[in-house]
Each structure stands twice: as C-alpha cells, then as structure tokens.
Amino acid sequence: MAVAWRVVAALILALLFFGPAQASRQNIRHCADDYRRFCHQWGLETRGLENCMRRHGDRLTNACIAALVRAGEVSQAEVNRRRAALGR
Numbered sequence: 001m002a003v004a005w006r007v008v009a010a011l012i013l014a015l016l017f018f019g020p021a022q023a024s025r026q027n028i029r030h031c032a033d034d035y036r037r038f039c040h041q042w043g044l045e046t047r048g049l050e051n052c053m054r055r056h057g058d059r060l061t062n063a064c065i066a067a068l069v070r071a072g073e074v075s076q077a078e079v080n081r082r083r084a085a086l087g088r
Helices: 002-022 025-039 047-055 062-070 076-085
Strands: none
Touching: 025 047, 025 062, 062 076
C-alpha cells in the first residue's frame, strides 16, 4: 500500500508541477516528500494543490524548490524575494 501511495504522489507531482514532457524522476523525487508532508489531501491538477505548495513554500526542501525553479513553476526571483522576507 505504501508503495502504491508513493507512485500516486509521484504521478501527481509530475503532472501538476512538471508537465508530461519535463517530468523527470529526479525532479519528482525532490518534491515527493514535501507533497506527502504538506499537501497530500489535494488531488491531481487542482488549484488547491498549487496553493498548498505555495503556502508551504517556506518549509519546502531546497531540493524541491530548485526542481520547481528548473521546471519553470516558480521563478528564482520569487524564491529570492520570499527568502529575503523571511530573513534568510
């Protein structure tokens, strides 16, 4: 059951954040734990999932943030702005 949940979470992240053409296993792996920790209640391609990930942006791992920047889902400027606002 846990393995099936991991596959579902990876697919959700791949389709929502990276799109079919850009969904690399490495990028999915970087955000899967953050997805499970903060936003697992949101379904595939929902505004709720996107909002949830943004709401928890200050708690996402650096690897996940970097993967989202690489995929074009968030700009480096936004990441820098949010880090500055947090005093990081």
